[in-house]
Amino acid sequence: MLWIAIYILAISFACFIIYKSKPRHIPGVPHMETTEWFFGDLRPIIKNYVRTRKFHDYYELIAANFPGGFYQFHWLAWNTAVVICDPMIIEDIMKKDSIFRRSDDLLKAFGPITPWGSLALPTNAVWKNHRRFFGPIMNQNNLKLLTPNIVQTTENLFNLWESKREALGDAVQRISEEGCFEVMQDLSFLTGDIISDIAFGFGYHQLEANIAVVERKGKMGRNRFPIETNALGRASRMYFEAIPVESTFPSVSHFLYRLRSAKFRQAERLMEDSLNKKIIEGRRKVRLGETKESCLLEMVLEKEWDIERENGKSANLRIEEIRDEMSTLLLAGDDTTSSTMGWALRFLTRNPDVQRRLHAEIKHVLPDVREHTLTYEDIHSTSLPYFDAVIQEILRVSQTVMTTLRTSTVETVVNGCVMPKGTTFLLMMGMAGCATKSSTLPRLEAEKGTVPRRFRWEDKVDVDEFRPERWLKADGSFDINAGPSIPFGTGLRACYGSRLAQLELRSFIMTLSRRYFLDILPASLADPNGEKFAEAVTRRPTEMWIRPRPWAELVDPTTEES
Numbered sequence: 001m002l003w004i005a006i007y008i009l010a011i012s013f014a015c016f017i018i019y020k021s022k023p024r025h026i027p028g029v030p031h032m033e034t035t036e037w038f039f040g041d042l043r044p045i046i047k048n049y050v051r052t053r054k055f056h057d058y059y060e061l062i063a064a065n066f067p068g069g070f071y072q073f074h075w076l077a078w079n080t081a082v083v084i085c086d087p088m089i090i091e092d093i094m095k096k097d098s099i100f101r102r103s104d105d106l107l108k109a110f111g112p113i114t115p116w117g118s119l120a121l122p123t124n125a126v127w128k129n130h131r132r133f134f135g136p137i138m139n140q141n142n143l144k145l146l147t148p149n150i151v152q153t154t155e156n157l158f159n160l161w162e163s164k165r166e167a168l169g170d171a172v173q174r175i176s177e178e179g180c181f182e183v184m185q186d187l188s189f190l191t192g193d194i195i196s197d198i199a200f201g202f203g204y205h206q207l208e209a210n211i212a213v214v215e216r217k218g219k220m221g222r223n224r225f226p227i228e229t230n231a232l233g234r235a236s237r238m239y240f241e242a243i244p245v246e247s248t249f250p251s252v253s254h255f256l257y258r259l260r261s262a263k264f265r266q267a268e269r270l271m272e273d274s275l276n277k278k279i280i281e282g283r284r285k286v287r288l289g290e291t292k293e294s295c296l297l298e299m300v301l302e303k304e305w306d307i308e309r310e311n312g313k314s315a316n317l318r319i320e321e322i323r324d325e326m327s328t329l330l331l332a333g334d335d336t337t338s339s340t341m342g343w344a345l346r347f348l349t350r351n352p353d354v355q356r357r358l359h360a361e362i363k364h365v366l367p368d369v370r371e372h373t374l375t376y377e378d379i380h381s382t383s384l385p386y387f388d389a390v391i392q393e394i395l396r397v398s399q400t401v402m403t404t405l406r407t408s409t410v411e412t413v414v415n416g417c418v419m420p421k422g423t424t425f426l427l428m429m430g431m432a433g434c435a436t437k438s439s440t441l442p443r444l445e446a447e448k449g450t451v452p453r454r455f456r457w458e459d460k461v462d463v464d465e466f467r468p469e470r471w472l473k474a475d476g477s478f479d480i481n482a483g484p485s486i487p488f489g490t491g492l493r494a495c496y497g498s499r500l501a502q503l504e505l506r507s508f509i510m511t512l513s514r515r516y517f518l519d520i521l522p523a524s525l526a527d528p529n530g531e532k533f534a535e536a537v538t539r540r541p542t543e544m545w546i547r548p549r550p551w552a553e554l555v556d557p558t559t560e561e562s
């Protein structure tokens, strides 16, 4: 009897495996011919990853084979995802948060690091309560209050670059490796110093420390410089690097990593203790009316205190919730923005004419750099259409956050196909910024007149190129609706820090353009094929070399050519 039961069980199990192993395609959604039993499309994905260390460019590569980049793939036979590259459909999905929620895979990656932070929370009551406190702090008035700190920290970066230029001496005048220096670390210092300063009011002050160390020690070797880091800055970086973004089992991966790395545990303790202390101190200050105007944490605690006073009871926000949301700002506000700045330097170095036009426009509108410190109004001036176009084009081409994931909560229709409940959607936001009329999905093609202009570029414009002019109308004014670009996502779960990110980027590009021309690089450092970048949470240049020259120096006709 027992044997018969075992026999039936074994056969049922075998049938179950065979049933599961057959890839089940969603009807109507194109798929690859090579999809295998059990492995699905995993083998080519892994093969490409081993070769390039990148996941996303594989999906892009495959997308080129399907009209409008609309297709399905199977991680394993039973694990299907639908890839969407069309900006109109992506925006539609993002705006319907109750039907398409952020996928658990994404939430779980952040869960082990900041379980109470927005990046790890579904759109539930906790997230909504957090938004009540944290949402308003990114408004225009508060950003105006934060601007002097942001501008000052940005100035620190350029003062550091000036110290490096001085240490390199005459070499900067020549197209040689000795005259260049690498800046990705400096950009991380910039965004880390800014976010720690405006979020908590303590600031890592890494740029100032590095100016001091470069002035004291000079260069190390031909064009390398000593680096000074801050303990909290290092801890926050370790937090970020520990996000198990590529793991299939993020909690297990993080648990093992934490177990192995005493340094990480130390960093975690340092972060938690420092932030807890700041929150307790902030609550005390709020009650005594001693808060600063330029500190995001104190703005949140003010709101908490207002609600408590109004209702006569606790505002229902625990210390770990505040801590995790604030850590989320440190994580989300650092790497994303510094990566985008890195891409910006690459585009500008390769496009000297863009630099010249931008410099001329800013010089025409703003007083000289030595006489005038930038204000919020300067940074958002409406008299700088080319500047707006450059910023918009940097965000479009850099594709810092290339993708995100959504899961359908009910059976629904996307691009005319019925998608079962629980379907995963890989939204290719980076590619969406390159959609042209001819890459339109056949179904939308049939409804041609219904696709608004802002969702398509003309076919003749080279969408992979950095060309700010595409954002200008014939009369030279800036046109935000010139074509598609969704760097910050859209809808309820769009980027919470997009206004801050743009303020930082604008302050950085404006200060750069007022002070320096980024001169031509030697071929050995220029990365002509654009291969030097890494993909993790963001798409980030792994190195970015620059050879900054003050505009006044460019009178020499031998260098003017560059």
Ligand code: HEM
Binding pocket: 102, 118, 119, 195, 328, 329, 330, 332, 333, 334, 336, 337, 340, 400, 401, 404, 405, 487, 488, 489, 490, 492, 493, 494, 495, 496, 497, 498, 500, 501
């Ligand atoms: C250029 C820089 C940045 C880019 C390209 C960027 C991009 C994005 C994108 C695309 C999302 C939405 C992902 C999705 O829909 O699944 C997102 C979410 C988020 N971003 Fe950003 N971001 C940037 C800078 C920042 C900054 C400076 C902060 C804060 C200081 C920030 C905080 C957040 C947070 C908290 C979320 C999660 C919002 C939620 O789920 O409710 N980001 N970001």
